[in-house]
Amino acid sequence: MIDITAFNRNLKNGHIENCYLFCGSDEFLIKENIRKLIKRVVKSDFIDLNYAKFDGSSLEDFDTVINACETLPFMSDKKVVLIYRASFMGEEKGCKSKLSGEFKKIHDYLKNIPEHCVLIFYYLFKSKRDKPGRRIYSLDKDICVVRADKIKGYQLENKVQEFFQLRGKNIKKIDLRVFCNLMEGNNLSAIENEVEKLCCYTYGRDIKRKDIQEMFLKNSEEDIFDVVNAISNKNLKDALHLLNELIYSGAKINYILVMIERQFSILFKIKLLLENGKQKTEIMKLLNIRSQYRYNIMVQQSKKFTLKQLKKSIQLCLNTEKDMKSFSLNEKTELELLLINTIA
Template sequence: MSFLQVQKNIKKGILSPLYLFYGTETFLIEETIHKLINKVLTEDQYDFNLSTYEAKETPISVAIEEAQTIPFMGSHRVVIVKEAQFLTGKDQSKVEHDLKELEAYVLNPISETVFVIVAPYEKLDERKKIVKLLKSHSEVLDAAPFSDHEMEKWLDERVKKYGVQITKDGREQLVQLLGNNLVMIAGEIEKLALYVGDGGVIDDVIVEKLVSKTMEQDVFSLVDHVIHRRKQQALQVFYDLIKQKEEPIKLLALLARQFRILYQVKELTNRGYSQQNIAGALKLHPYVVKLATQQAKQFDEKKLLSFLDEIAETDYKIKTGKIDKQLGLELFIIRVLGV
């Protein structure tokens, strides 16, 4: 079930006695847990009816025993089991879990208890009986990175909470600046909403003006300026990064990553991959792939490979003391710009 649908059900009071939250977007998982707890319990019931366990440290049987305990001073109890590595193929914890007991509970959960199992991993071991049972007998949240469409819906829902709207250009600018970092996006939306006020509209100009740029975004801008031969802007971004005391070797590594993405996107595009498939193969946000596709059109594969070779050579010269690190990075940028 989608993140938005799970949250809608919780808001309406349509609750399940059993939940499975898995996936790498931990922000979505934590936010959903928070909404679930607040829907089921009042704040003064937390001490009596809310229990959280780490599966890496505590046997699942302890959590099940808690789930089977009658709620105290309330109608429901919430039991949360985090870091459930036993649902994956790589359980590195030293705790032994009685999965037979958990299987029995899944088939007959306690109606007065909301039992939540959290596995913040990309994949579960679908061959395991307990995984199959949980997926068929619980409400499942797959907290995978959003697609373009899902990100759009999530952003629209997010701004609606604050009584404001966001334009298409505003959404795209926000994602370009912050990527798929949902924690940062959520924080920036709150700030932007306060700025435009109730009933206001967040557009790309306001996003550009107010949203804090990450170093990765500055590097993205640097690459974009280099690609489009905007010499003055490219060098200005570079000098600004140096003034901020950013480490040249780290900047070089980020430049290498960005050019590598451009090469990979171009290569996969030439093989007939869709942008969505490329995003999945490279584990990138679809919007990042969209921008990289546009940038990659400016170069052929041979040129991109030559840039990567130059970065490797520059990195070698810096680390062996043959050239000053700031000078080495600056010379590389100038060569790529063709100044």
């Protein structure tokens, strides 16, 4: 099994297999790389004659696919046959495809694909938590299985930069990195939608850091605010539920941790300033809190902790961050333990 990076390297070097199975949760990424493969294999002048595709979710007879594969290409060395959304490549349980029961027959055929044909399947995971099953691993011995995991780091930045360039938008490198850090974990289709929103929001001008913060940080801060609110109410069940919602929506673990620590720090400062006799207006100005409603809620939150408890919570956040950077730990588990310890 190879990843998208290895697939692109092989494609660039002209190393093309006769059969591929792309699998993953990011359909945009899968489709994009299949398009690259088809473009490399079949000339655009003869694409209509040498390219056949089938909907794997409604395909009733694999013989139709075999016939397409066996038919010789026209005025070309190769032809491509694509079966998209090949649900029968998943595990037997819950699979509604009529071809699920013919998996052995399909597997046997894949071992002897004609030289003139490039047969491509793609199997879409139901959620980002899914992994390749037994069937996919059994195919990996005989065909090229490409795991289309979400791209990140410089690869993600370069791809997102393309999205902005296609829309004629300029964004500084450092601001691009901030945007990508907030988006990491989402699929490319969702990220492109967010790029479109940001471009519409900044119509007629270049994108600034402030635009990204106003559009994307505000919602994330509200979610973190809710997590800390559940902690202040000693409601562990709600706190863990909200944490999981944040993670599954694509928020990065490190970002969540930093924002929780920041929220506890604000509560500590509010409580300290109140105990030192500072007034509401002065505190809001010192801590740059613009909303009176938010200030009032945070005051109520701060009253549910002692200064000692808030200091302990901040230290727990810092210790968790240090441990995650120093050791190979399950980051989600560490965050859950943090919430448990702050409530205890």
